[in-house]
Amino acid sequence: MATTLIGYARVSTADQKLDLQTDALKAAGCVKVYSDIVSGAGTKRPELDECLRFLREGDVLVVYKLDRLGxxxxxxMEIIRDLKQKGIGFKSISDGIDTTTSTGQLLFHIMGSFAEFERTLIQERTNAGLKAARERGKLGGRPVAVTPEIGARITQLRGEGKNADSVATELGIGRATVYRYLKSQTALAA
Known part of the structure; x- marks a missing residue:
């Protein structure tokens, strides 16, 4: 089965240019290049999604640099693991990573270990922070928008025939908060 190289390029803003990446991908032998103009933090990348659907077993996904993909x-690591399960290779031109070679596989596994280590450290720091906050008497989560006093006032104003918008305006809370409170009271009454 012949190996087909498929490229993916991404820039964060419309004023940035894809030329450097697409030229390098074509020079590396990519027969097709998908590209997105979207922030790396963004979850919606339509061209990447299309690229991942297009790839077939034996193909190799090529990027100019690792940070363009994840x-x-x-x-x-999740994307590369999914590719591997489907029999698709991965190459990063600038980073010298090629999972179609044994050295590239080793590097991938080392990176995976670092990713797992990073996740564990984040979880440990989060848990330690929550524990310290609890010890100081602080609770996590959103502050309660409807105190018992505000709840009584919502009930009173609605009983006087005021609509949710005017109740919300008068109490300085959101209309959705008024509706959520009323719905919770209805559920408690049932």
């Missing part, structure tokens, strides 16, 4: 190291 939102984070763990996201990058």
């Amino acid at each position: 939102r984070s190291l763990s996201h990058l």
Whole structure:
């Protein structure tokens, strides 16, 4: 089965140019190049999605640089793992990574270990921070928008025939908050 190289390029803003990446991908032998103009943090990348659907077993996804593909190291590792499961290789031109070689496979596994280590550290720091906050008497989550006093006032104003918009305006809360409170009271009454 012949190996087909498929490229993916991405820039963050419309005033940035894709030329450097697309030229390098074509020079590397890519027969087709998909490209997005979207921030790396963005979750919607239609051309990447289309590229991943297009790839077939034996193909190789090629990027100019690792950061063009994944939102984070763990996201990058997830994409490359999915490719491997489908029998699709991965190359990064600038980073010298090629999962179609044994050295590239080793590098991929080392990167995976770092991604797992990073996830574990983040989880440990989050848990330690939550524990410290609890010890200081702080609770996590959003502050309660409807205190018992505000709830009583919502009920009173609605009983006087005021609509949700005027109740929300008078109490300085959102209309959706008024509706959520009323719905919760209805559910409690049932």
